[in-house]
Amino acid sequence: MPAxxxxxxxxxxxxxxxxxxxxxxxxxxEALTEMPLGWGGYAGDIHSxxxxxxxxxxxxxxxxDTEIRNTRQLSLVSAGELAQIAAALDLDAVDPAWMxxxxxxxxxxxxxxxxxxxxxxxxxxxxxxxxxxNQPCQFPxxxxxxxxxxxxxxxxxxxxxxxxxxxxxxRPGTLRLGDRMTLHIPGQRAWRGA
Numbered sequence: 001m002p003a004x005x006x007x008x009x010x011x012x013x014x015x016x017x018x019x020x021x022x023x024x025x026x027x028x029x030e031a032l033t034e035m036p037l038g039w040g041g042y043a044g045d046i047h048s049x050x051x052x053x054x055x056x057x058x059x060x061x062x063x064x065d066t067e068i069r070n071t072r073q074l075s076l077v078s079a080g081e082l083a084q085i086a087a088a089l090d091l092d093a094v095d096p097a098w099m100x101x102x103x104x105x106x107x108x109x110x111x112x113x114x115x116x117x118x119x120x121x122x123x124x125x126x127x128x129x130x131x132x133x134n135q136p137c138q139f140p141x142x143x144x145x146x147x148x149x150x151x152x153x154x155x156x157x158x159x160x161x162x163x164x165x166x167x168x169x170x171r172p173g174t175l176r177l178g179d180r181m182t183l184h185i186p187g188q189r190a191w192r193g194a
């Protein structure tokens with residue numbers, strides 16, 4: 001019996017990008033038309049690799065800079081949720097490059113709250129596994145402030161619950177603009193331990 005259930009939900013890739021370096025104080029993201037992915041993610045992105053040093057996301061589990069599995073290879077965001085952030089910031093739009101986004105998808109509701117371990121599968125079988133909700137951070141705020149003075153400071157509050165998810169490559173392949181990705185979710189009830 002399959003542990004993952006194919007849903008009727010799918011989304012179209014509307015934007016692809018990579019963060020090539022961390023040398024600038026704000027995010028510098030380059031747009032792509034296609035993204036070849038290996039086991040470590042997209043080789044041209046600073047978040048690529050099969051392992052990574054631990055960061056603030058996992059300080060309750062590991063001291064900072066402990067080598068761990070890299071489940072943060074990609075940052076996936078929703079086109080609809082970017083529009084909600086833009087409206088909250090009183091902007092016409094939020095450029096995905098300001099967010100350090102890897103993939104922007106359009107068509108799946110409540111995208112940021114996809115369950116961990118959900119899969120998004122492309123037409124060639126390329127499969128991404130959702131790790132967890134991506135918390136708003138200071139880097140997009142600085143980038144937005146640089147691009148649209150007076151709007152960046154409100155980013156963290158505006159993006160809460162709308163920043164998308166982090167993900168890692170379960171099956172390598174190539175993502176392309178316009179590809180449809182199908183959502184598969186774990187076949188289990190929500191945890192009731194809290």
